[in-house]
Amino acid sequence: MIKTVDLGKTVQTSEGQLTILKGINLEIKKSESVAIVGASGSGKTTLLSLLAGLDTPTRGQIFLGDHELNDLDEEQRARVRGEMVGFVFQTFQLLSSLTAMENVMLPAELRNDPDAEEKARELMHRVGLGHRIRHYPRQLSGGEQQRVAIARAFASSAAVLFADEPTGNLDTKTGGHIIDLIFDLNAEFGTTLVLVTHDAHLADRCGRSILIESGELVVEGG
């Protein structure tokens, strides 16, 4: 499903060139769940954004499904994201001007899917927020907002779900519920899951862990 060959990322900073990722080779199979772990600043988020096609590498190749991301321009990458990828972020990233329900409808609407509303309603019920569909993000708690974000991620019928520390902003108990929800839905939809986390317990729940240290892949455990 996902494969990288000698993936590298170097950025230009005021103090000169900074190499964040130094030649990463990895492969993630369909319906697998993988945790990316590592110290803060090791390059986990950077790797995730490359795999998801949010960012472009400075070296190497990325294959996502049938696409080689390097070959695609921004327009095409956006389309791939729309068709294949779902995101859950640490900071939720809901559109504040839309209601919870409308946020969930967005991916389908962007694809001009006529059933957007119906699907969104179903998912809202599925994440346990059937009664809050008309509320705006600011009227929801952090945990609720994250559940909306999860609903939205699955609304795009994505093949791969990328989650960057989805519980980082939540207390332990709420975080637990969120993680359960992600794994349940993941099983239900048969999605491939790529999860960045600090939490060893959480990493254990995934099929396998990838440890990153200073931009290098150290251990691929399972």
Added chain:
Amino acid sequence: MHFTLAAKFLWRDWRAGELTLLLWALIIAVGTVTTITLFVDRLQQALLNESSTFLAADRVIASSDPIDPDILARAEALGLKQAQTLSFLSMAFSEDRAQLASVKAVSDSYPLRGTLIVADAAFVRGTPITRGPGRGEVWMESRLLPSLGVETGDLVDIGVASFPIVKVLVKEPDRGGGFNSAGPRVLMNLADVAATEVVQPGSRISYRYLFAGDPDTLGEFEDWVKPKLGLEGRIFGVKEGTAGIGSALERAERFMLLGGLLGVILAGVAIALAAQRYALRHYDHVAILKTLGATPDSIDSIFVVMFVLLGTLATMLGSGIGYFAQTAAVQILAPLIPIELPAPGMQPVWLGMVTGFICLLSFALPPLLKLRKTDPVRVIRREIGDASIADRSTYLFAIVGTIGLMWWYSQDLWLTTLVFTGGVVAILALSIVAYFLLRSGRIVGMQAGSAWRLALAGMQRRGRENTMQILIFGLSIMLLLILYLVRTALIEEWQAQIPVDAPNHFAINISPEDTGPIRALFAENNIASQPLYPMIRGRITQVNDELARERDKRREQTTGDSGPGASSGRNLTWSATLPDDNRVIAGKWWSSEHTGEAQVSLEEDLARSNRLKVGDRLIFSIQGRELIAQVGSIRTVAWDNMRPNFYIIFSPGALDDFPSTYMTSFYLEKDQKLFLNELLSRYPTMTVLEVDALIEQIQTIISQVTLAIELILGLIMIAGSLVLLASIQASMDERFKQHAILRTLGAGRKLVLGSLAIEFCALGFFAGVLAAIGSEITVYALETEIFQLDYHVNPVVWIMGPVVGTVLIGALGTIATRKVVNTSPTTVLRGL
């Protein structure tokens, strides 16, 4: 197309207040343009109509012979309204007295424009009437009644026919100057002229054919007629007909256009600011949409649809508001505007709408189209992609849009270029000055109390934004100052043109032996008069060995120049001293004891059109004899000062061999009118031209134009304030954060409010200084290049700029950002 999505975003952003400022800026842009164009349109029409009453028509063909009937047939075919007048001098007789009168016979459709004012007895107030005398009756001017010893109802004889005096004529619309209006007026019906047998072959008669209709048809007619008129006839409209009014109207139009132009630019700036702010606040949204699979194209389509919807709404609201604002303005001002405004047309409304969309395209769309480039990585790393907000294409759009709009409004490339380059130079120069002002502000702040330090340190920290803001404030104030200065200069110029005590009567044909007694009579009656000038008819026959007529013909063929011809008959005079208001621009005025060879001084236009230079040898034909004179000087003449003015002035002694009559001009108050009867009965050979009615009309028009200009100024002021508000709003987010953080750190409300007030006052002060510099320079260029006014330094600007800046921006800014202080810091921080 993501129409529903766009509509949803539009609705939500609107509810969240994200679009309020942008919408208002657009509405004001469209509204200002609609209001101004509508108002200008109506006022222009009205003023033109009003001025047309000077001619009693829109176009007049004046001729000393009857014109070709084909011309009248053509006018008929084009659907123009027509009337005819015929004027001549004739004696009017009562039973025992006689008086030379200036008779005007008018056709039944006279007047086509304007009204006559008539009364039933002499020397009383009259009432307006829109027709001339009927068949078999005459109307005459008040002072003719005592001098003939008659009253209304009595009979007078004109030629061999007699007519009852039915009305007393108080005012006729087209009573201009000219010889045929010499002497008191008798008005009669054209159909009665034949019966008088006064008009014989060879009598001196002036024919006027009056036309009225819509401007296009008139233009077509004029183009067709021009080549058909011989040397004796000419066609003219109000602009050419009365020079003083023409130039006043033209300048007023230019002023209004300039006003409209500045209004649009100001609104454009407000729109650009609001759109920038909107875009800045939406980068995160777009980044999220992109992670969800929105392609750059779909981002474009969402925001374009949104803004087209917004634009449509704004232009509709704006033009509606403009329409009503203008109607209301007219209602409120109705008592002040003594003329009736024609109904507003639809064209200005379209103009406003188109303007709205052009503004949207050139000012709002560029920052929005940047949104497509938002890097989706922003959802993870927020700082990415902020800097790309304003790149070259944004400026290009705005520049093309601004120039396009300016050109479209002013229809004047020179004015556009001038204002635009002026603006660009000002912006460059002013940003440098602004930067240094900010630096100096910090140095002052170092030594001051805590609110001051906070304020000035804050200003320094956001140096770039504040330089921008000072610039925008400065430019807005500058534009307002410019408009104010030009307005003041225009109005002063107009008022100076015809001072209240400008001579309103001309006396001609004064015989030399009467000059002394007449001077004494004026003194005795306390009447302000000009010197008496000798006046002789004559014309130039030869210029340096070349026939003057040949030169004229050649000039007309080669250059098409319609300036004064060299060979035309003119009034000549001589003078030892240079008349007041004249200025020598080439050569030298002769010394007051000049003797010897005859010299002449020529008026500038005459000299220029005919390429006459100092030193040229001219041969004049005067009373059938030749006189040789050399051009000694060229001078400018203030034609509209209502004093005796001459194209050609001879040196003393040159005209001694020719018997001449004298002329002068003098000022009579309304209640001194009867002095004319005394003057004329004592010196029956002299002729008096009464221009008091004409002057009064000019003054009315000028006061109307002045009022219109004040109104436009007011409208632009509103647009300017909006820009200030938009600019303050645009900086709100930043200030919110700053001050919320300060307050969580324990800064009191008072300190925060104080520092805000100081910051805005300082910004305003700096902006005001910039505005003063900028406006002084621009006004210099405008007054000398566009309005042909004399420039002088405006000390008032140097006070007004900084004071207005400090007070206005200080107040607006503090009020607008008061919310910063009144919102609890947590609300703000949660929104970060």
